[in-house]
Amino acid sequence: MGLRDAFQRVSQSPTNPHAAAAPRTFDVADLYRGPVSPADEQSAAPATPLDEKLRQAYFWIVNTAIISPHYDVEFNQGPPQSFVLGDVKSRLTLPSAQSYSSYVLLPLLTFATRRKCLFVGGPGRGKTASAILMGVLSGASVRDVRRAMQHGHPQMTVADLLGNPLPADLVSAQRIEDIRISWRSWLGMRVKIIDEYNRIPTRTQSALLTVMGDNYAEILNHIYECPDSAWFLTANDEQGGGTYQVIEALRDRIDVIVQALAFNPRFLSELLVRIEQSVRPEEVVPRQIIFTEAEVDRLQGEIHGVPLPPEVRRRLEFFASQFEFFEGAAEQFEYKTKDTARLAGVEWAGLTAQDTGRDRLKDLGCQTRNGLSVRVLMTLLVYAKALAYFRGNRIVELDDVRQILPFVLRDKLVPDSDAPFFDAPGNAKYRVDRVGWLRQMFDLSCAEYDRLNLDAEDPVAALAAEFRQGLDGVSRTDARARLVKIERLIAEWSKGRKLYGNLYDDLLSLKYMHQRYTNYLRWLETQ
DSSP: OOHHHHHTOOOOSOSSOOOOOOOOOOOGGGGGSOOOOHHHHHHTSOOOOHHHHHHHHHHHIIIIISOOOOOOBOOOSSOOEEEEETTTTEEEEEOSSOOBOHHHHHHHHHHHHTOEEEEEOSTTSSHHHHHHHHHHHTTOOHHHHHHHOEEOOTTOOHHHHHEEEOHHHHHHOSSGGGOOEEEOGGGGOSEEEEETGGGSOHHHHHHHHHHHHHSEEEETTEEEEOOOOEEEEEESOSSSOSSSOOOHHHHHTOOEEEEOOOOOGGGHHHHHHHHHHTOOGGGSOOGGGOOOHHHHHHHHHHHHTSOOOHHHHHHHHHHHTTSSBOGGGOSSGGGOBHHHHHHHTOOHHHHHTTOOSOOTTTOGGGGBSOOOOHHHHHHHHHHHHHHHHHTTOSSOOHHHHHHHHHHHHTTTSOBOTTSHHHHSTTOGGGGTOHHHHHHHHHHHHHHHHHHTTTTTOOHHHHHHHHHHTOSTTOOHHHHHHHHHHHHHHHHHHTTTOOOOHHHHHHHHHHHHHHHHHHHHHHHHHHO
């Protein structure tokens, strides 16, 4: 086998064995299908399932193209082997189930879901090379991917990014609509790459935001509609630094952040082979793992169709409810949020000093300066479904949420470094380790969820289930009875309880249902 053949070898199927599908049962309609020609048999040969093809792409990249022996997305079937090493008791865990490198997995899931991924890490760690590989997986040639890649630099103009009006039209056109635009070819790519996006001037960033957020470009009232695309951006750090500060709205459009971890010198022999044989991985991508446009469309649809069970959703709801509540931000109940405090521009330390006596070490909301937006929560749901699909699972499991959550929230939840949690013994490392901190918070949230026994004792969930059945046919007596239930529950909670984020959101839900029943009763009285 030649060297190029070795580089193009794809993992044997299945890459992640699961129980075999149930055998096909006899269908009486088969009697009426008629004879099958050999050509039909060949065309009906089962193609590789798209989730398997995605895993084949992952294993080819992680074992051949990108040298990333960092299996930081860990899954277990049974207790894993664990070892403690060093003076500070560093823990090394050997997962007992198939685990993955986030540096390869997250970009692949971004490719499959057509979302936006930011690579961060020092120069020369393979960020741009990884992004180019994603472009090649979409079916584009290496040459086209390289030419279409946008390189951020301090003099980059909107015209450099989007295109230019034709000079002849600028001279001769009588109306602005008559001016034709020479659009940049990268706008039509299915994989878009922005290298060093934090070196782009602020005005040009605003034009980039329109393309990223709304999927169109605009010059002189002319619109270019961009196709659905996966986006890959690179930066040397995730804090928005660089030649220009990244505008907040542009950073908010990024769905996941993945860090390029340090190269392990034990794999230097792999680099040596590439030098001696003049092999570039992006130029030898096997055809079996390249996706057509139709396949990516199907891939996205299949991912969106993966069910997320109610019990997993409830734990995610409970986690998300911890962060937005800020009791001292306002008088009216609805405005008691961290966003209210942010918009007021008041010094954060002064606000936190007015705390009402809650357990600031226990309260997860005290660890952050903000809450979670709708966009972030939707992104988290999509990536949890994508990870479950990639693993070959029929439904989203709690572990899928736990493993993907830190990469989605890494730049979205801002830690309050002065919070008591970070001063507790053993927690100082979480000021630096964002991934570990977010995963720890999710674990603490799940532990609190279990302590409250919310799977079995959740009165708000029971009232909401009753409400979701609709109001059609509900009598005045039943509506009043439901109002009384809500009022009694709120009265019970008001007896000496401290307010925490999850309770705050539950109270707002109860107020919402109370108002709907009140309006319904008023309507009944007019009939």
